[in-house]
Amino acid sequence: MIKFSQRQLRIPKLLRPVYLVTAGQSKFGRAMPDKRTEELCVDALTMAARLIDKTPAELKSYIHSCYYGHFADHFGDQLLGESVIHDRLGLDPLGNIGVKTGGATGGSTLWETVKAVASGYSDCALAMGWERMDEVPTDEGNHLISCAADKDWETPLGHIYTGYYAVMAQKYWQVFGKEEESFRRTLAEISVKHHGYARFNPYAHSPKKITVDDVLASPVVAYPLRALDCCLMSVGAACAIICDEDTAFELTKNTKNKPLRIFVAAGSHTLRPACRRDMDIPLLPNETADQYADLSERFPGVDRYPGFTGFLAARMAAYYGYGMAGVTDPMEDFDVLELHDAFTISDVQTYEDIGLRPYGYGRDYVESGDCYHTNPHTGKPGKLPSNLSGGLIGCMHAVGATGIMQTLEVASHIWNRWAELHEDEALWKAFGRQKPDDWTDLQVKGAKRGMAISHAGVGSHVTTTILMDPDHLLS
Amino acid sequence: MSKQGTVRVVNGRYKFSGEFHHATPNTPITNDDEGGKLVGVTNPRDMTYVHTYGGEAVFFEGLGKGILYGTRCDNPKCEFTGTQYIPFRIHCPDCLGRNTVVDFTKTCRTTATVHTFMVCERSGAFNVLDKPIKFINIEFEGVGTILMSYLSLGEPTIGMKVVPIFRTTDPTFTITDLSWVPEGADEGDLPDGFTFG
Numbered sequence: 001m002i003k004f005s006q007r008q009l010r011i012p013k014l015l016r017p018v019y020l021v022t023a024g025q026s027k028f029g030r031a032m033p034d035k036r037t038e039e040l041c042v043d044a045l046t047m048a049a050r051l052i053d054k055t056p057a058e059l060k061s062y063i064h065s066c067y068y069g070h071f072a073d074h075f076g077d078q079l080l081g082e083s084v085i086h087d088r089l090g091l092d093p094l095g096n097i098g099v100k101t102g103g104a105t106g107g108s109t110l111w112e113t114v115k116a117v118a119s120g121y122s123d124c125a126l127a128m129g130w131e132r133m134d135e136v137p138t139d140e141g142n143h144l145i146s147c148a149a150d151k152d153w154e155t156p157l158g159h160i161y162t163g164y165y166a167v168m169a170q171k172y173w174q175v176f177g178k179e180e181e182s183f184r185r186t187l188a189e190i191s192v193k194h195h196g197y198a199r200f201n202p203y204a205h206s207p208k209k210i211t212v213d214d215v216l217a218s219p220v221v222a223y224p225l226r227a228l229d230c231c232l233m234s235v236g237a238a239c240a241i242i243c244d245e246d247t248a249f250e251l252t253k254n255t256k257n258k259p260l261r262i263f264v265a266a267g268s269h270t271l272r273p274a275c276r277r278d279m280d281i282p283l284l285p286n287e288t289a290d291q292y293a294d295l296s297e298r299f300p301g302v303d304r305y306p307g308f309t310g311f312l313a314a315r316m317a318a319y320y321g322y323g324m325a326g327v328t329d330p331m332e333d334f335d336v337l338e339l340h341d342a343f344t345i346s347d348v349q350t351y352e353d354i355g356l357r358p359y360g361y362g363r364d365y366v367e368s369g370d371c372y373h374t375n376p377h378t379g380k381p382g383k384l385p386s387n388l389s390g391g392l393i394g395c396m397h398a399v400g401a402t403g404i405m406q407t408l409e410v411a412s413h414i415w416n417r418w419a420e421l422h423e424d425e426a427l428w429k430a431f432g433r434q435k436p437d438d439w440t441d442l443q444v445k446g447a448k449r450g451m452a453i454s455h456a457g458v459g460s461h462v463t464t465t466i467l468m469d470p471d472h473l474l475s
Numbered sequence: 476m477s478k479q480g481t482v483r484v485v486n487g488r489y490k491f492s493g494e495f496h497h498a499t500p501n502t503p504i505t506n507d508d509e510g511g512k513l514v515g516v517t518n519p520r521d522m523t524y525v526h527t528y529g530g531e532a533v534f535f536e537g538l539g540k541g542i543l544y545g546t547r548c549d550n551p552k553c554e555f556t557g558t559q560y561i562p563f564r565i566h567c568p569d570c571l572g573r574n575t576v577v578d579f580t581k582t583c584r585t586t587a588t589v590h591t592f593m594v595c596e597r598s599g600a601f602n603v604l605d606k607p608i609k610f611i612n613i614e615f616e617g618v619g620t621i622l623m624s625y626l627s628l629g630e631p632t633i634g635m636k637v638v639p640i641f642r643t644t645d646p647t648f649t650i651t652d653l654s655w656v657p658e659g660a661d662e663g664d665l666p667d668g669f670t671f672g
């Protein structure tokens with residue numbers, strides 16, 4: 001579709017307010033030979049219960065229906081893995097369903113869960129996501145991931161998903177990045193930032209103290225992308241409990257969690273980038289129709305939208321999500337973000353798709369220092385910090401869990417519980433990880449609203465999950 | 476060695492012959508860090524899948540004959556009638572009418588330009604292309620979409636003019652039977668089995 005009807009552009013509406021009550025996650029790592037997936041899911045649900053001072057059994061007694069995000073069941077050779085987890089969590093005979101939308105699976109799982117509560121079907125629902133890609137060697141893993149591309153038209157071309165994705169990075173690099181060394185260094189800065197923030201997160205899979213030059217010296221994966229520009233492939237689980245207003249306030253009474261209003265919206269675009277057709281740029285509330293009129297003069301080579309340089313799915317998810325939540329300017333309205341940094345360059349592309357900067361100027365979000373917890377140029381708090389968890393590059397990408405992990409991260413700032421959840425020595429020790437001597441509290445002070453972006457591969461699915469302190473709603 | 480499975484369609488049904496899988500025993504996985512304690516088992520799998528190209532079969536058959544088929548919506552009632560598609564689309568994505576199959580070989584020989592590219596040093600299991608793989612996405616005059624394929628000679632650049640080559644000897648009937656070379660390349664330099672069609 002390249003033209004939308006007014007019906008299709010209608011802002012989605014939830015029939016009643018929906019709240020995130022609590023959330024949890026397991027440790028994340030490259031491989032976990034000592035744990036079955038169900039053990040990771042139990043860890044996540046147990047944490048969610050603990051955050052609201054409940055036993056797992058007490059929390060479970062509220063759950064009415066269950067939504068499970070698990071993308072790659074061909075990795076584990078277990079169809080209906082969702083049913084295995086559901087049984088092991090002791091949630092039979094409640095209704096449950098599996099959700100899979102590639103890298104956006106975690107966000108899509110929340111999308112379904114929120115709608116279940118908004119509709120009145122359930123007053124309390126579980127969103128649980130997980131992934132494990134450690135049970136095949138890397139080559140076979142690359143083949144299995146490439147099966148998420150078009151089986152006849154793309155997969156036989158190398159059986160390597162990076163190849164289908166990276167052509168888009170190349171186009172962005174040449175057209176908007178103008179192949180500038182300064183832009184290459186900005187991309188590297190994102191990796192330094194995300195591996196660096198992961199150092200303060202005991203759950204994170206890849207904490208690293210590195211420099212821009214380390215990133216630029218890492219092996220080329222697909223030029224200009226290098227190994228340290230790429231996200232992780234992780235094992236782990238994450239969950240969230242979604243409720244209506246009465247249940248949310250009952251469950252959190254006398255606990256440190258304030259129920260947070262949650263809005264989730266979704267967009268999609270062609271599975272094969274090849275099938276993208278030229279269209280007008282759909283505008284966000286902070287953009288005007290004339291601002292892109294001379295885009296191709298400013299950036300020679302821009303001859304299509306979204307072409308291979310933008311993600312229409314992200315743009316549409318932002319359009320629907322901002323409309324639902326009353327967001328008119330994401331830079332002003334949000335206090336903290338978790339973005340889907342599959343690659344450093346796609347992180348920049350997303351800044352534009354979701355309106356943090358206009359198309360062509362995404363790099364400025366990093367170069368200005370706005371994206372940091374503490375702006376390196378001014379020493380003051382960053383205007384809109386992103387990926388303080390470490391993101392997909394530093395914390396994890398356990399596909400079905402990722403969008404839910406991001407949501408927990410954003411919530412932990414609004415709950416003002418970030419330090420509590422990350423500083424406990426016993427937790428670091430239990431995970432067999434060394435807490436750094438320079439551990440730093442990354443709590444975003446006074447955070448009231450935030451957003452997480454969940455994104456699939458070449459942009460086939462994207463969700464926006466928006467969280468707000470209910471006393472600081474926008475509309 | 477048993478015969479690898481093959482399939483034909485007879486009387487509207489698949490007729491299978493040969494071996495479609497090989498049973499291999501599981502082996503234990505033990506933990507060397509903990510005195511060889513059992514962790515799990517390997518689950519070997521060797522299967523042959525069966526897959527229909529359906530309405531796209533004409534495209535994949537055409538490649539081995541040196542023809543590149545695309546499609547076009549000719550539905551006069553479609554808002555976007557006349558839109559042309561490579562990759563081949565059986566149905567128009569707008570009106571869902573059945574598209575007309577069009578021989579685009581000449582258009583591809585004369586108007587193919589590299590929209591973007593990527594040189595990929597790595598591949599996944601089951602890859603049969605030579606590495607590095609030079610992925611190219613190609614735009615054509617009058618065509619609404621941008622085909623993904625691979626370059627067999629030279630180094631790709633954005634804006635480069637390319638021409639199609641086809642595996643006309645022993646075709647595999649997969650998308651790998653189609654590749655591209657820079658405009659002006661010599662037939663003698665083409666990979667084994669490939670011709671200009």
Ligand SMILES: [Zn+2]
Nearest residue numbers: 548553567570
């Ligand atoms: Zn049509």
